[in-house]
Ligand SMILES: O=C(O)C1=C[C@@H](OP(=O)(O)O)[C@@H](O)[C@H](O)C1
């Protein structure tokens with residue numbers, strides 16, 4: 001795709017699409033609950049559709065009527081062995097969380113995904129799930145496909161995670177519902193806590209205190225009505241776009257504002273962003289807000305430590321903001337980015353340096369020397385949706401015509417990206 005940048009202003013009002021993490025969890029928890037779970041504002045992206053397919057393959061009745069999903073929960077022990085292997089596509093969240101559920105079943109399953117999934121580490125879930133009694137075979141002890149064999153003795157554990165990963169935490173939490181006794185999980189830093197909030201909402205006995213989660217499996221999850229908040233990760237492309245593109249002024253409605261997800265707003269505020277938050281409300285244990293974002297002069301910043309898991313998926317687009325800021329931005333403690341859909345440190349640095357930005361890859365992050373000069377370039381997708389959308393915004397800022405080799409991966413998390421963009425500009429004018 002070609003993009004003619006350099007003269008673009010974003011103006012208007014948009015609505016955030018349903019949150020990907022919460023959409024996955026609503027299907028998973030709905031499937032193993034007692035009763036019918038109704039889901040509004042579900043994200044119909046490739047990743048979340050794969051989660052639906054997997055539970056249908058295991059005999060769960062999932063009806064979609066006018067974009068509202070009805071999941072007929074089968075209870076903890078009502079899933080059936082699938083006739084075929086379970087396919088997660090590109091979704092790390094699906095394979096890791098569903099593995100927790102599958103480890104609790106009385107049947108064996110094989111679960112696999114696309115070539116990118118086959119490069120993503122699974123030892124991080126295999127280790128704690130095995131400590132609980134699960135029996136999982138993998139390629140080289142770390143990679144999919146995973147064979148999850150039935151196990152008849154599952155126990156709760158006390159587990160101290162060495163990485164702050166919501167996927168690892170949630171995988172353990174799902175299996176804890178099948179285990180005997182209490183499970184206690186301690187995180188180094190707090191990662192997104194949607195599983196905790198949703199399980200609590202579904203009635204599970206779960207206590208969250210600082211970075212510790214304690215689950216007592218004695219109360220089974222009961223079906224609920226879930227209204228999925230908007231995805232702050234998806235909307236972050238438009239937030240940064242409005243901040244760096246001259247004279248922009250946008251309003252975004254229905255943005256999920258869970259504290260474990262809004263690290264990007266904290267960082268952008270420190271950089272000097274003009275972002276106004278209003279209409280704060282709460283739906284099924286999750287905060288939702290509206291926001292107004294205006295073109296701003298940004299300054300460089302240091303990003304490290306506890307905020308990293310709270311903005312992990314936003315680092316490529318934050319790097320675009322930092323490229324247009326004044327001064328130096330240093331991003332540390334972000335080596336998790338190396339094991340996402342692409343090595344996001346490498347793919348971000350490669351693309352932005354081809355745009356003339358003075359940017360350097362480090363062991364666990366990057367150093368960006370911001371400048372007002374960002375040049376049109378030939379950009380690579382690396383098959384990674386977050387990289388593609390970040391680079392589209394960078395190309396808007398650059399004078400001249402940039403090219404992005406492949407935009408298909410956008411379907412993974414934000415199928416309506418261009419539709420939403422067209423509410424802010426007439427994109428045809430700039431293609
Ligand atoms: O639990 C989730 O829904 C997610 C957790 C994060 O992954 P990690 O747990 O691997 O950090 C994040 O990068 C991913 O996009 C979604």
Ligand SMILES: C=C(OP(=O)(O)O)C(=O)O
Pocket residue numbers: 047090091092093094313340341386413
């Ligand atoms: C890393 C991501 O997702 P997943 O781990 O589910 O593939 C993402 O959406 O940026």
